[in-house]
Amino acid sequence: MGEIEGKKLIKTYEAMGYTPQIIRNLLTKLKKEKYIDSLNRAIYRITPLGKEVLSSLYFKRDLYSKHWDGKWYIILIEIPEMLRKKRDIFRRKLIQFGFGQLNKSVYVYPWDITKDVINxxxxxxxxxxxxxxxxxxxxLNKISKDGEKGANKALEIWKIEELNNIYKEKFERFEMERKSDINKLLNNQHPDDLIAFSYYLEICKLINELLDIDPMLPPEFLPGSWGGTKVLSELNRLYKLIANIIPKESIYYIFVEKDL
Structure with missing residues (x-):
């Protein structure tokens, strides 16, 4: 299980627009990091570590469906200058996790992801x-919701308007480049499973890119113009539709998320 011919793997990535050289570099990197292995050049196999990572990609945390309990998680940093490299790495990771920066040494987030932080x-x-x-x-100076006055405005701490524009631009580009092709695929009684799988991966990649930069704040801290949840909802809808047209007998079926 989890095996695929090298030629078919290359065709999959070519269908997504990758060049042969990029594909070869990617396969080399995946083997080096132990996500895949191969008994020979013809057959690649996903490793247990690779399956674990693949599973985590469906999807990297989506917190919009959770109810916020009103609790804030605050990180105070006093890392000395002699550990500057570690300090910079830690700050970058906090931002990637979704924390907002109150000041140079204080970060705040409304969701409990302390296990990730402690790791x-x-x-x-x-x-x-x-x-x-x-x-x-x-x-004093609570995190203020949309429309409220205060020094610590959620919209500014997390740069929500900038993120809203990113959502809009990425989705508009996706629709312009893929909407027509995906509609044709979904309306085809005998869809090409390679094309379906390439679109499936492309949408998965886009969703994860957006979730990676979105702090997924509780709705009361988001503006009325917020479009992130609508974009994610539509991408998830297409993602599931495409996943469901990949037949069980396809070689790509084992790489598709089940129970959609």
């Missing part, structure tokens, strides 16, 4: 320099 702290060995707090209230 990074352990990896960097900086536990003596980081404090994690959880609180249901700010006594």
């Amino acid at each position: 990074i702290i352990d990896t960097l060995e900086i536990e003596d320099y980081v404090t994690i707090l959880a609180s249901n209230e700010f006594l």
Whole structure:
């Protein structure tokens, strides 16, 4: 299970617009990182580590369906200058996780992802320099919702308008380049499974790119013009439709998320 011929794998990525050289470099990198292996050049096999990573991509956390309990998670950083490289790495990871920066040494987030944060702290060995707090209230200068006055505006801390524009631009580009082709695919009684799988991967990649930069704030902190959830909903709809037309006898079926 999880095996695919090299030629078919190359065709899949070519269908997504990758050049042969990029594909070869990608396969070399995946083998080096132990995500795939091969008994020979003709057959590639996904490893247990690769399956774990693949599973995590469906999808990297989507918090829009969760109910916020009103609690904030606050990270205080006092990492010395001599550990500047580790400090910079940790700050970048916090932003990637979705934390907003209140000031140079204080980060805040409405969702409990402390396990992920602690894993990074352990990896960097900086536990003596980081404090994690959880609180249901700010006594002064709370994180203000859309339309509220205050020094700590959620829209500014997380650059929501900028993110809204990214959602809009990426989705408009996707529709311009793919909408017609995907509609033809879905209306075809005998769709090409290679093309279907390439679109499936493309949409999966786009969703994860958006989730990677979206802090997924509770709705009360988002503006009325927010389009992120609508874009994600439509991409998920297309993703599921395409996944469901890939037949069980296809070689690509084993790489498709089940129970959609």
